[in-house]
Amino acid sequence: MKFTYQINGAEHTLTLEKHPEGYRAHLGTAIYDVKLLHAKDGQLHFQLDETRHTAHLAHETPAKRWLHNAGRTLVIEKAATHRRGADTAGGSGRLTAPMPGQVRAVLVAVGNEVTAGQPLLLMEAMKMEIRIAAPHAGCITALHATEGGSVNKDDLLIEVEEIPT
Amino acid sequence: MPQFDRVLIANRGEIAVRLIRACRELGLSPVAVYSEPDADALHVRLADGAVCLGPAAARESYLDMNKVIDAARQTGAQAIHPGYGFLSENAEFARRIINAGLVFIGPPPEAIEAMGDKAAARTRMQSSGVPVVPGAQDLADDTKIQQAAATIGYPLLIKAAAGGGGKGMRIVHSAADLLEGAAAARREALHAFGDDRLILEKYLTDARHIEIQILADQHGQTLHLFERECSVQRRHQKVIEEAPSPLVDESLRAKMGAAAVAAAKTVGYTNAGTVEFIVDPVTRDFYFLEMNTRLQVEHPITEAISGLDLVHWQFRIAAGEALPFQQADLTPRGHAIECRLYAEDPANGFLPATGTLLKFSTPPGPGIRVDSGVESGSVISPHYDPLLAKIIVHAADRTAALQRMQTTLQDTLALGLTTNLDFLQAILAHPVFVAGEATTHFIDQHLPNWQPAPDIPAAAIIAAALAELHSPSATTHTTASPSQDPHSPWLRLTGFRMGGGE
Numbered sequence: 001m002k003f004t005y006q007i008n009g010a011e012h013t014l015t016l017e018k019h020p021e022g023y024r025a026h027l028g029t030a031i032y033d034v035k036l037l038h039a040k041d042g043q044l045h046f047q048l049d050e051t052r053h054t055a056h057l058a059h060e061t062p063a064k065r066w067l068h069n070a071g072r073t074l075v076i077e078k079a080a081t082h083r084r085g086a087d088t089a090g091g092s093g094r095l096t097a098p099m100p101g102q103v104r105a106v107l108v109a110v111g112n113e114v115t116a117g118q119p120l121l122l123m124e125a126m127k128m129e130i131r132i133a134a135p136h137a138g139c140i141t142a143l144h145a146t147e148g149g150s151v152n153k154d155d156l157l158i159e160v161e162e163i164p165t
Numbered sequence: 166m167p168q169f170d171r172v173l174i175a176n177r178g179e180i181a182v183r184l185i186r187a188c189r190e191l192g193l194s195p196v197a198v199y200s201e202p203d204a205d206a207l208h209v210r211l212a213d214g215a216v217c218l219g220p221a222a223a224r225e226s227y228l229d230m231n232k233v234i235d236a237a238r239q240t241g242a243q244a245i246h247p248g249y250g251f252l253s254e255n256a257e258f259a260r261r262i263i264n265a266g267l268v269f270i271g272p273p274p275e276a277i278e279a280m281g282d283k284a285a286a287r288t289r290m291q292s293s294g295v296p297v298v299p300g301a302q303d304l305a306d307d308t309k310i311q312q313a314a315a316t317i318g319y320p321l322l323i324k325a326a327a328g329g330g331g332k333g334m335r336i337v338h339s340a341a342d343l344l345e346g347a348a349a350a351r352r353e354a355l356h357a358f359g360d361d362r363l364i365l366e367k368y369l370t371d372a373r374h375i376e377i378q379i380l381a382d383q384h385g386q387t388l389h390l391f392e393r394e395c396s397v398q399r400r401h402q403k404v405i406e407e408a409p410s411p412l413v414d415e416s417l418r419a420k421m422g423a424a425a426v427a428a429a430k431t432v433g434y435t436n437a438g439t440v441e442f443i444v445d446p447v448t449r450d451f452y453f454l455e456m457n458t459r460l461q462v463e464h465p466i467t468e469a470i471s472g473l474d475l476v477h478w479q480f481r482i483a484a485g486e487a488l489p490f491q492q493a494d495l496t497p498r499g500h501a502i503e504c505r506l507y508a509e510d511p512a513n514g515f516l517p518a519t520g521t522l523l524k525f526s527t528p529p530g531p532g533i534r535v536d537s538g539v540e541s542g543s544v545i546s547p548h549y550d551p552l553l554a555k556i557i558v559h560a561a562d563r564t565a566a567l568q569r570m571q572t573t574l575q576d577t578l579a580l581g582l583t584t585n586l587d588f589l590q591a592i593l594a595h596p597v598f599v600a601g602e603a604t605t606h607f608i609d610q611h612l613p614n615w616q617p618a619p620d621i622p623a624a625a626i627i628a629a630a631l632a633e634l635h636s637p638s639a640t641t642h643t644t645a646s647p648s649q650d651p652h653s654p655w656l657r658l659t660g661f662r663m664g665g666g667e
Contacts, residue, residue: 003630007621014626027623039635044628055628058523058580069625071575076629111633
């Protein structure tokens with residue numbers, strides 16, 4: 001999984017691979033073995049190689065989060081998502097609004113792993129609930145909708161990418 | 166305390182919270198006032214009663230004397246504590262409170278008046294032997310101004326006689342700019358204070374700002390509680406304060422303390438107050454700047470080294486109690502530092518920041534005190550001062566206090582809006598500050614274009630990715646606003662929001 005962030009005006013790209021004990025992270029030329037020890041209430045406790053770290057996070061918007069680590073406060077913004085794979089609107093992993101309405105709840109965040117049929121987003125249109133569910137298992141790669149926002153028919157809402165196994 | 170048992174706190178933010186807690190400790194019932202956007206503020210929730218003063222604009226709420234005094238009457242409060250800022254140094258406000266038969270927790274209105282007029286205060290200080298900055302007042306016309314400037318020399322400072330808060334203040338570097346600067350200062354002073362009288366003062370470029378805390382009872386005893394150094398400033402606003410001052414030794418402390426006591430006595434001062442001096446770090450000559458006739462923002466560092474609760478003493482003095490100790494009984498103990506946590510962007514001209522403080526916490530520990538008016542979820546509006554909290558540490562000596570402050574700031578969380586938290590750490594780590602040599606130009610000279618360090622720790626980037634993968638439990642979301650319709654089926658959905666792991 002590839003993550004691209006904008007921090008203090010510079011772009012940082014990170015790749016995480018699943019690993020028996022956690023993840024392997026590639027950041028530039030550096031490689032780290034990552035083990036998540038504890039995640040609760042916006043607090044992450046994890047191990048990079050042999051060293052333990054703590055980070056505190058808070059979301060301002062789905063794409064903008066505040067992070068505190070080792071005495072520093074950083075604003076981390078998700079860089080614009082690059083389209084890969086299915087590029088046509090309405091492709092299997094590209095979920096669009098079936099009718100105009102309002103986004104009532106976004107149930108996932110970018111990077112979440114989801115299962116087939118899992119509800120991802122709830123819309124309200126003409127007093128009706130519309131549930132947008134995952135067409136297949138995968139990873140959420142992009143969120144284009146915000147809670148409370150209005151959408152038109154066929155607007156792109158969520159992108160789900162299948163994880164190659 | 167016989168005279169009053171219910172006190173109206175005519176302020177907001179951290180100082181209102183601090184005053185309310187002091188009331189509780191003394192068995193007094195605190196009443197809050199608030200403006201509309203502050204309806205849910207911490208100080209409102211902590212008080213026994215609360216009165217809405219009006220809309221956000223301070224002029225229509227916290228600065229409206231009639232509304233504040235009415236609120237006291239309405240709630241049965243017999244005393245009013247003004248805090249700092251707002252109406253705290255307004256002699257008319259103090260007088261109206263007294264005329265309404267209430268107790269003003271502060272000095273007599275005459276003392277506020279005497280110190281409020283900078284020109285008159287200079288004259289009075291000179292006549293009682295308190296050294297003032299070389300300068301001149303009572304300048305009737307341009308010729309007088311030119312004559313005075315020639316005697317004082319350049320650079321010099323033009324100030325509004327009625328002024329304060331940097332309004333009507335001008336630095337003039339040469340005779341060529343003098344009259345133009347004076348005209349501008351006059352216009353600004355007339356606009357801000359309705360009074361265009363000016364004073365001239367020599368501008369000391371490498372000076373230290375050192376102030377003396379005064380405590381005076383109504384029985385003739387006036388004491389000083391040592392000094393505070395507040396040289397680290399941005400735009401004439403203090404950022405870090407410490408006590409004792411690294412520049413002041415015992416003999417200078419005694420001299421400055423005696424001068425401050427004399428200054429206070431000259432105007433018949435009672436209650437807590439602060440006499441500000443500027444000090445030449447080379448000659449150690451000190452000059453009276455002004456007296457702040459109220460509680461200071463930075464009073465906690467004096468409380469730490471003196472062991473005295475200044476707010477308690479404000480109430481007790483106002484209730485007529487005599488100070489049970491004398492100057493010889495007081496000795497400073499250890500070293501205290503205060504950092505002001507501001508919602509502002511030090512990398513962008515200290516522009517105030519607004520928004521929601523998504524997460525706020527400070528570490529507990531020995532020698533750590535946090536005076537705060539905010540909590541996680543507080544909305545920081547553009548209407549008032551950007552001060553979020555004061556972080557105060559106390560330790561055996563300056564080195565230990567600096568270390569304690571650094572670790573405290575490192576473990577402080579202020580997420581959701583830009584603050585000066587990283588900038589404060591940069592100041593504390595700067596060799597000039599560490600050496601105790603910072604002057605009032607420290608920030609301009611040594612950290613003029615400060616930017617956050619460009620290197621981003623790998624752990625931070627990895628943490629961001631881990632948070633995305635484990636989002637439901639690992640990140641704090643702002644809560645979605647529920648549907649307005651109570652019968653809406655959407656209300657039930659909040660229960661299974663995956664992001665609901667706040």
